[in-house]
Amino acid sequence: MQNLFEIDEWKIIQNNFDPEKQEAAESIFAIGNGSFGQRANFEEQYSGESLQGSYVGGVYYPDKTRVGWWKNGYPEYFAKVLNSCNWIGIKVKCEGQEIDLAKVTVKSFYRELDMKRGVLERRFRVLLDNDREVEIHSTRFCSMDNEEIAAISYKITPINFSGNFRFKVYLDNNVTNQDSNYEEFFWTEDSRKVGVKKGVISAKTKKTEFLVSTAMRYSFWKSGDEEQLEIHPSFKDSELYVENTLEYRLEQGTEYTLKKYVSVASTINHSDFSTTNAAINNVTEAYLGGYDALYDAHLKAWENIWSSADIQIDGDASAQQAIRFNIFHLYQTYTGKNAKLNIGPKGFTGEKYGGATYWDTEAYCIPFFLKTADSKVARQLLMYRFNQLDRAIENAGKLGFTDGAALYPMVTMNGEECHNEWEITFEEIHRNAAIAYAIHNYTLHTQDFEYVRMYGRHVINGIARFWAQRFNWSGAKEAYVMLGVTGPNEYENNVNNNWYTNYAAKWCIEYALETEAKFAEDGSLLTDAEVEKFKHVVDNVYLPKLDNTNVFLQQEGFMDKELIPVSELSADERPLNQYWSWDRILRSVYIKQADVLQGIYFFENHFTEEEIRENYEFYEPFTVHESSLSPCLHSIIAAKLGDKDQAYSHYLRTSRLDLDDYNSEVAEGLHITSMAGTWMSIVEGMAGIRVLEDGLTIDPLLPDQWKALNFHMYFRNNLLQLSIAENEVSIKNEGTAPVKMSVFGKEIELEGGAVSTSTRVLTA
């Protein structure tokens, strides 16, 4: 595997212009601020292959789905994150010749994404007709300080001539989604205005009626910031489009700067009445305050994020770059400012998977935010599901469940299901357990039981009710069985008694009983009959197991398969999902992603090390890891079992997945949620950190080339600073409350402000 771009600890760097890599680069260099974001498209016109994409968090469209045949209960639409107003546009003509990198000679090209600062920069020289040479240096950012602001500094220098330049500074909301099912246009104009050095478009989405207002202002400067130039642009507008045209004679060797300020406001944060106004006010304030002030505030915000979220890996620049890339994109996608938003699998970097919410959020992203940010961030993600509880109850109702049973959708924007494969929509119901588990994990990290009392228990009970009804009594087994499910391993569909689903469902019901017991004095939200039923289920759940071993069976019938390990498969049949028909995959033994091992991961402390080892050793040889979410869990479990080679080799499969474009698909967007998995494999795998009822445990196992890991983590409202080498762990409690933990198996308690260094006792 070759690196797609240069290795640098804080930057992604591209040193030459390669049209073949352009769409991949647009994904990798994408910027966002949790509220909106954009692929790294060029400001100036570009006629080469490109996926032009700007996305606004939470703004979606219910695109009518296409299926050949319908089953009763299928959703009729698939929610799509919407490609929205292109706000970066600055077209440049020099002496009548359009500067378009697909059409002119590119003499030099440098692009960097500065992850420390959250800034995308491009510096390039082009050769135009008559050997005219022009240098352009563009810088842009989506403000982490003000979630509705972005700014661009576009510097241009005629190198060997003086000449007439024409700039078109515009906003263009005439955009479609590449993945639209019926090539439909999703926007209608609400209003537009254009004036001297400014413009605004307010556009409404069809059906969902989100209003998004995009406003711009700009100024033009000579010699960097020295002298603001008086300009007299002409302007024009048409449906969903506003533009200023500015003509100017630029002098040889002088740098001119166009500063474009943009505000993106929407009805996610504003009323329909005030959205346009908000965009105009915001952009005016930004314009008046100036680029440098915005830039400084933006930098400070990133500095603040990095202060608790960064991981330093001593001894491995490539891994260092990769983990920062992951942390950077996770925070560009979600900041926790708004409970209406969630984390789409591709964030603001592409259209696939519709920008919608999956169980990835609970299984991968919440653990990340719980440790790297104030607990408010994870709490917002829990509130998102709480706010959709009624919809989850409706959803369960469509499947025949009653009395407050809740089934959260597989894929959603607003709480409704919007995925239409029956084996997923109706059957991959284990997602429900991850949502309850996230509440538990949240309290482990935060001890915020007040959240549970006020909100969480409603969600927990709805989920437990669903499970209690979804199990049915088998007369043959004299036990509760769960028929017709799809586990996390989507290479099995409609199986009976998936161990993971049964185990997790049983745990949810127990968790509901425990939670209600904890808040008994507030009055139980469960009826006596429910409590009785819950207890009967918990005591009688069928959990398939392989005779005379500790192996939990992925599902009934698993042992009837041909048990040929992945290592014996021919390389030219991989990935299986590209070479094998679906039935062949289904009846094969091969596992797409951790399934039994997902349960071992979630409930690790329920099992003995021997049980964990036997299951890992049984399932790992059959696992093809054809989901980006798979290797991280295997890495964590291998680390737990002390298998450094496997822990590291699994980690390597995810760490640079996008940066090195392992699967030749990064052009479509980044794998945002699996980035959190990579982070987990460092913090839980290599650093060996666990958060349990009793406190924190740390037992690291570092790859040989990693000298140490330095990072911060939040734990029960204290920020801890950790320095972790394989045999020495140093911790500073930067908070005020004492923290209990176990390091290398030794209990310690660390007062606020205290530092403790522990050393592994090595046996000869």
Added chain:
Amino acid sequence: MQNLFEIDEWKIIQNNFDPEKQEAAESIFAIGNGSFGQRANFEEQYSGESLQGSYVGGVYYPDKTRVGWWKNGYPEYFAKVLNSCNWIGIKVKCEGQEIDLAKVTVKSFYRELDMKRGVLERRFRVLLDNDREVEIHSTRFCSMDNEEIAAISYKITPINFSGNFRFKVYLDNNVTNQDSNYEEFFWTEDSRKVGVKKGVISAKTKKTEFLVSTAMRYSFWKSGDEEQLEIHPSFKDSELYVENTLEYRLEQGTEYTLKKYVSVASTINHSDFSTTNAAINNVTEAYLGGYDALYDAHLKAWENIWSSADIQIDGDASAQQAIRFNIFHLYQTYTGKNAKLNIGPKGFTGEKYGGATYWDTEAYCIPFFLKTADSKVARQLLMYRFNQLDRAIENAGKLGFTDGAALYPMVTMNGEECHNEWEITFEEIHRNAAIAYAIHNYTLHTQDFEYVRMYGRHVINGIARFWAQRFNWSGAKEAYVMLGVTGPNEYENNVNNNWYTNYAAKWCIEYALETEAKFAEDGSLLTDAEVEKFKHVVDNVYLPKLDNTNVFLQQEGFMDKELIPVSELSADERPLNQYWSWDRILRSVYIKQADVLQGIYFFENHFTEEEIRENYEFYEPFTVHESSLSPCLHSIIAAKLGDKDQAYSHYLRTSRLDLDDYNSEVAEGLHITSMAGTWMSIVEGMAGIRVLEDGLTIDPLLPDQWKALNFHMYFRNNLLQLSIAENEVSIKNEGTAPVKMSVFGKEIELEGGAVSTSTRVLTA
């Protein structure tokens, strides 16, 4: 359930005009001749709700399928039977007023479908402006004698006035399919010509490039056939459209007749070069021969069909009408003249299911044609599959099978799969067994082993190879298992060890071994290794069974379900497929159509009566019969078990399914293939006829109101005439060879020309 139309033993009669019933009537009164057919649309303009539909056998279009998500191996298109040239059109204006039954006052209306003669007739009076009254009497048929000819006699009488009439006689190929996925237009014009009293359009289908030429001629007569009138029509044409306009003053009280002759020729029967010519020559010959000659030849052809295919039911006019309706439509759909054609589930009466071939043909239609027609008819249906063997081998290859393994598609037009639900396309593979079984059934009826030697064994071996590879060895069970299949009961998907599939697959492999042994002197088509493998599989197939009973388990895990009988389901949840989500249906015990019982039906003589009874009594209470193909098999098995009530009540569920529109869906077209099932429930169920290696057995069980069944059947090249009462069976061998049979358990041999009457020995 009310009868939709009048009861008559040979006719379907509609006595008044009901626009609400028009689309249903268009299906029920549809006519065809095995080569082409048309819904009972009106000749004159009709602006009310109508599904205008003309279809040409074998002419299809690969319409791109719409699915939300793709699995590897999905077909990209779904073959559609094409709505083709509207050839019935005769628009009539009287004194400038269009006669359109949706717009004028209909004073009286009578429509009949004469099933004995294959003629559709309409007689109606309309009241126009100024109280002008007009009577119209139209008759049309698709010639059973000449499969490329149709004719219309359109008689018109001004009752109370003389006035100017204008007739537009036209062909219109500007037609689309109602079920087109992308509202695509499927036809392009190849050529057109129009002249005095004639016209022709040749149109090509996109992609598939079938050429269909439709030619017309017509004449105009006074006082019935007395005087042919000299006319001077004007004519016009436009893309895919030709028209003659004829103006004439009609005298009060006089009947005028427009005789329209049509020929439909296509590249199914002709070369691309000669198709247009063939249509012109045909129609000219028809025109010159005249309407009466065509009509007589057509009648004679139907007379011939009925002479061997009719069933007379003494004592039940409703059942009598129903069975003739079924026989009539089956022969309108398929005549066996052409091995390129097959039997679409809706024949020429609608668009749904694409007019394509399903396993319905082998399981239901071949038994019908084997007994009611010369063996050539069924042989054509076998040849259809033989001719598609290479495609079936390709299809199996897509699923990873090798060395000549053949998997016939679930749905096809040309041998390629064109269905796109993975659980059906990839997993409902039991269809393969029905195709081998049909060859066996053919030889039972015909003793034509030469067919097997020349063609059949290639198909049998391909199918057996598939099964031998599709089983896999289970180390856990020490047996061959079959994982991930869908049985005939499509309310279970992706199950392991479906008893029916395993049993039928095992039988196919045995059948291949036996067949190859039979032709050993020609040299085996199987390698020694294949023979060895086949034997090992046959000896070790896992067949799930319920402990301590004779019940064969539908699939593994069946007994874990909630075993609540259908009788306890609430009526307002039925049919389940309209009220329950798919996952709920899947995990429930409810059976859409005979599954284990399909095996009991096919291989009845492999099982003891006790085994049959136990399985019937176990499964019947869980069967919801939500497929039109289900009750007939239960009826046959119930009759076998002597349960007259169940045999009759199941029979009633199918016998008038379309005639009385049980499921409010007849507007979409008729259930042609399930009509064969109804026929089976009379001949195999009530009449108790079996065709076995040793000969024929007869053991009837008639519903109380049925006094006797009189019908013919072919058996080993002899036509038998049977008269069957419950306790007395009389048989005449109209053939020349002796026939062995067992009637009421007593062996008899009947010489050619002989008659034998047997009586049941009743025990007191």
